[in-house]
Amino acid sequence: MIDFQKFIKSTTFAIKGIGSMIxxxxxxxxxxxxxxxxxxxxxxFQLNLQEWLWISLxxxxxxxxxxxxxxxxxxxDLVSPEFHPLAGKAKDIAAGAVLIASIFALIVGTIIxxxxxxxx
Ligand SMILES: Nc1ncnc2c1ncn2[C@@H]1O[C@H](COP(=O)(O)OP(=O)(O)OP(=O)(O)O)[C@@H](O)[C@H]1O
Numbered sequence: 001m002i003d004f005q006k007f008i009k010s011t012t013f014a015i016k017g018i019g020s021m022i023x024x025x026x027x028x029x030x031x032x033x034x035x036x037x038x039x040x041x042x043x044x045f046q047l048n049l050q051e052w053l054w055i056s057l058x059x060x061x062x063x064x065x066x067x068x069x070x071x072x073x074x075x076x077d078l079v080s081p082e083f084h085p086l087a088g089k090a091k092d093i094a095a096g097a098v099l100i101a102s103i104f105a106l107i108v109g110t111i112i113x114x115x116x117x118x119x120x
Contacts (some may be wrong), residue, residue: 058105
C-alpha cells in the first residue's frame with residue numbers, strides 16, 4: 001500500500017535539503033540567480049515549446065549536479081575532515097560534473113538567446 005504521509009514527509013526533507021544547499025552554497029545561489037534571469041529572459045523573448053524544453057533541461061541538469069556535488073562534499077567532510085588526496089580528487093571530480101553541466105547550459109543559452117539578442 002502507498003503511504004502518502006511518508007511520501008509527504010520525504011518530500012519535506014527533500015525541500016529542506018534544497019533550502020540548506022541554497023543557504024550554504026555560494027554556487028547554488030549563483031545558479032538560483034542565473035535560473036531566475038534565464039526564465040525571465042525566456043518569457044521576455046517568448047520562447048517556443050522546444051526552446052523551453054532545452055532551457056528546462058539545462059537548468060535542471062545544473063541543479064541536479066550541484067545538489068549531488070554538495071552532498072558528496074558533505075560526505076567527504078564527514079568521513080575525511082583531514083587532508084587526503086582521494087578526498088580532494090573526489091571533490092574536484094564532483095565539481096567537474098557541475099562544470100560540465102554549466103558549460104552545456106551556457107551552450108544551450110547561447111544558441112537560443114544570441115540570435116534573439118542580435119535581432120533587438
Ligand atoms: N579533505 C580534503 N583533502 C584534500 N583536499 C581537499 C579536502 N577538502 C577539500 N580539498 C580540496 O580543496 C578544494 C576546496 O574544497 P572545499 O571543501 O572548500 O570545496 P569547494 O569546491 O570550494 O566547495 P564549496 O562549494 O563549499 O565552496 C577541493 O576542491 C579539494 O581540491
